[in-house]
Amino acid sequence: MGKKITIEPITRVEGHGKVTIKLDDDNNIVESRLHIVEFRGFERFVQGRPYWEAPVLVQRLCGICPVSHHLAAAKAMDVVVGAGEGNGLTPTADKVRRLMHYGQIFQSHVLHFFHLVSPDLLFGVDGDPATRNIVGVAQQFPELATQGVMMRKFGQEIIKATSGKKIHGTGAIPGGVNKCLTKEDVDNFLHGADPLNIDKMISWASDAVELFKDYHLKNKKFIDEFAYFPSNHLSLVRKGDGALELYDGVLRAVDADGKIILNDVDNQEYHHHIAEGVKSWTYMKFPFLKHLGKEKGWFRVGPLARLNVAEFIPSEKAQREFELFRAYTHGKPNQSSMHMHWARLIEVLHAAEEMKRLLLDPDLTKGDLMTTGTRKGEGVGIIEAPRGTLFHHYKVDPQDHITMCNLIVSTTCNNEPMNQAVNWVARNVIAGNEKVPEHMLNQVEVAIRAYDPCLSCATHAMGKMPLKISLEDQSGNILDEVIKG
Amino acid sequence: MKKKKCLLFGFGNIGRQDDALGIMLAEKIGQCTNSCFDIDQNFQLNAEDALTISEYDIVIFADACVDTKAPFCFQRLKPDSEISFSTHAMHPKSILALCGELFDKIPRAYLLTMPGYEWEFNAPITPAAQDNLDAAFTFIDQWGHTLDNLAVGL
Numbered sequence: 306m307g308k309k310i311t312i313e314p315i316t317r318v319e320g321h322g323k324v325t326i327k328l329d330d331d332n333n334i335v336e337s338r339l340h341i342v343e344f345r346g347f348e349r350f351v352q353g354r355p356y357w358e359a360p361v362l363v364q365r366l367c368g369i370c371p372v373s374h375h376l377a378a379a380k381a382m383d384v385v386v387g388a389g390e391g392n393g394l395t396p397t398a399d400k401v402r403r404l405m406h407y408g409q410i411f412q413s414h415v416l417h418f419f420h421l422v423s424p425d426l427l428f429g430v431d432g433d434p435a436t437r438n439i440v441g442v443a444q445q446f447p448e449l450a451t452q453g454v455m456m457r458k459f460g461q462e463i464i465k466a467t468s469g470k471k472i473h474g475t476g477a478i479p480g481g482v483n484k485c486l487t488k489e490d491v492d493n494f495l496h497g498a499d500p501l502n503i504d505k506m507i508s509w510a511s512d513a514v515e516l517f518k519d520y521h522l523k524n525k526k527f528i529d530e531f532a533y534f535p536s537n538h539l540s541l542v543r544k545g546d547g548a549l550e551l552y553d554g555v556l557r558a559v560d561a562d563g564k565i566i567l568n569d570v571d572n573q574e575y576h577h578h579i580a581e582g583v584k585s586w587t588y589m590k591f592p593f594l595k596h597l598g599k600e601k602g603w604f605r606v607g608p609l610a611r612l613n614v615a616e617f618i619p620s621e622k623a624q625r626e627f628e629l630f631r632a633y634t635h636g637k638p639n640q641s642s643m644h645m646h647w648a649r650l651i652e653v654l655h656a657a658e659e660m661k662r663l664l665l666d667p668d669l670t671k672g673d674l675m676t677t678g679t680r681k682g683e684g685v686g687i688i689e690a691p692r693g694t695l696f697h698h699y700k701v702d703p704q705d706h707i708t709m710c711n712l713i714v715s716t717t718c719n720n721e722p723m724n725q726a727v728n729w730v731a732r733n734v735i736a737g738n739e740k741v742p743e744h745m746l747n748q749v750e751v752a753i754r755a756y757d758p759c760l761s762c763a764t765h766a767m768g769k770m771p772l773k774i775s776l777e778d779q780s781g782n783i784l785d786e787v788i789k790g
Numbered sequence: 791m792k793k794k795k796c797l798l799f800g801f802g803n804i805g806r807q808d809d810a811l812g813i814m815l816a817e818k819i820g821q822c823t824n825s826c827f828d829i830d831q832n833f834q835l836n837a838e839d840a841l842t843i844s845e846y847d848i849v850i851f852a853d854a855c856v857d858t859k860a861p862f863c864f865q866r867l868k869p870d871s872e873i874s875f876s877t878h879a880m881h882p883k884s885i886l887a888l889c890g891e892l893f894d895k896i897p898r899a900y901l902l903t904m905p906g907y908e909w910e911f912n913a914p915i916t917p918a919a920q921d922n923l924d925a926a927f928t929f930i931d932q933w934g935h936t937l938d939n940l941a942v943g944l
Binding site: 369 | 832
């Protein structure tokens with residue numbers, strides 16, 4: 306009788322993930338699938354609401370990256386109010402938004418590395434699960450854990466200063482922003498008491514990159530080979546020179562050999578090039594490049610994809626690290642899932658450097674905040690969220706009500722890649738084993754975590770987050786069961 | 791006697807109906823002019839909140855809950871390094887443990903959970919959840935006035 310391993314939450318209403326791995330009688334992998342329950346009702350909920358509410362409303366979609374949704378919606382509505390497509394804002398509005406975005410990228414990536422990834426790296430994926438967590442890191446590597454906490458704090462303070470509030474900020478509005486920074490804000494971020502100042506953040510970001518490189522040097526086989534698979538990669542790049550661009554750019558994709566397969570497409574035209582496929586076993590869609598079709602057109606997004614697609618990084622220290630990153634695969638796209646962490650930390654360094662550049666720019670404190678123009682009936686906003694490319698597309702009627710909303714979130718784009726990563730673990734770690742001990746199941750999580758999926762969107766009430774891991778035969782009989790969280 | 795520093799930290803998503811209970815309690819307490827509590831709030835707890843609570847003597851974490859008894863449950867918290875699967879969010883016990891490890895201080899902490907019943911987008915909280923919120927508010931407001939008599943520490 307075959308077996309099925311299921312990893313699923315018990316009571317989550319939505320936004321949860323479940324992994325099923327089916328084994329035959331000889332413990333060979335029959336099938337592996339990652340199911341992510343994605344909530345689509347939000348798109349209907351937005352319909353009928355005034356367009357100017359969208360940048361605030363969409364933050365309710367996700368408690369993990371509300372700033373990314375806030376900015377993507379604001380960018381789409383910039384188009385609707387005739388303020389241009391990313392480059393039409395006043396210098397102050399553009400720079401305040403960029404600072405907000407880099408604050409979000411910085412704090413989100415830091416959380417992922419220090420909180421989610423460092424326990425696996427420091428204690429090993431087969432380490433004692435009782436201590437393989439952030440508290441264990443704090444016990445044995447307190448300096449590192451403190452850095453993580455302080456870096457998160459700094460990023461959160463940047464978000465608060467630019468968006469106006471710690472949660473449900475209102476900083477970005479259609480056509481601009483509703484506040485600039487004060488000189489006191491800027492001075493605090495530049496010269497705040499140690500360690501909460503930008504120079505310390507840059508220094509610690511550099512240290513984090515070195516930490517990963519040192520680990521990589523000592524664990525090359527694991528980092529290079531774990532969940533390795535070839536794919537296409539997609540991200541925004543800066544229009545004109547192909548630089549890494551996280552806030553506003555054109556869409557570019559490369560194939561596994563580095564050949565450009567989507568060439569600098571304007572945001573407003575994305576729907577001519579990208580479609581969303583469906584599969585019978587999951588509600589989550591599978592985005593793909595139309596001209597390549599569902600089977601060959603899927604792509605990865607996120608830090609790894611961004612560094613595979615971009616031609617350079619426009620900040621000094623991050624560019625030096627980028628050159629090492631690209632040289633490691635001889636200029637070809639890097640296909641190792643675990644190198645996502647390397648790419649993510651290079652982006653942390655870039656975000657820190659960009660925050661400093663912006664904080665030194667006097668435009669941040671000037672008062673020209675808004676742009677207006679000729680009203681349009683449709684707008685698209687695309688942004689590189691921490692987890693990858695995020696698409697917001699709206700249509701608005703003459704009475705200012707939203708009539709259509711389509712969102713493609715980063716985790717959706719990485720749906721097929723995460724399935725590929727889980728499949729790699731199933732075939733290379735779990736296959737052939739009678740029992741599936743905790744360290745093997747953790748490797749399934751390690752593969753998924755590399756993509757930093759947002760599985761915990763929206764509702765976080767106590768009792769709604771646990772995870773059930775069960776081992777079943779193909780008839781559905783439970784052979785073993787573990788509850789986590 | 792030095793006045794104790796007290797924090798009420800509400801968390802949840804105000805766009806998700808009864809999931810807003812913790813946030814709403816924090817806001818309601820924050821509007822009381824004679825409250826002894828500082829207020830903080832977020833979608834969920836995270837590592838940096840260990841730094842925040844390290845500055846307080848007494849901390850109450852307030853959240854909606856799926857399976858607690860009405861109108862609310864109020865309990866002491868001890869540090870625990872339990873980590874959930876996604877770890878995008880941390881349990882208050884883990885925040886306490888992290889605070890102790892990193893800042894060598896663990897505030898006296900409580901978890902106040904209020905039952906929620908519906909979790910839909912942008913709908914108002916249910917009448918039953920509102921009753922729970924009102925009861926929790928009355929309790930916390932009164933309890934706050936007794937805090938100076940409490941010994942601080944574990």
